[in-house]
Amino acid sequence: MSIVLNHTIVPASDKQAAATFFAELMGLAVSAPSGPFAPVAVNDDLTLDFDDRADVAPGHYAFLVDDDTFDAVLHRLSTWPAVDYGSGVENGWDRRINHLGGGRGVYVRDPNGHSYELFTAVP
Incomplete structure (x- = not known):
């Protein structure tokens, strides 16, 4: 197994x-x-x-997704102006995507400070 x-x-x-x-x-x-x-x-x-939890240490959660899921997430993010998202750690929350590994990627910060990473190709 x-x-x-x-x-x-x-x-x-x-x-x-x-x-x-x-x-x-x-x-x-x-x-x-x-x-x-x-x-x-x-x-x-x-x-x-x-x-x-009383004390929340922000974590990082990464998800390989298909193009349709990525597009749907981007659409939702475009309607949520208060949610931070961006192309990568070095660019801050620039409300853009990246093209690492030949696909598309985005980082999203949740209200607890966690970072959700979505990408369509393995870098």
């Missing part, structure tokens, strides 16, 4: 708000609570379990 990441905990100051932000960004749904978590199923193998 290969190794598959099944779930990971995403710390948040407000788990429901953080799960909702991520789900809406990615075109997904927040599932029913599972224990103390607000889960979002990313695909058949991976669930992000958002959990309330």
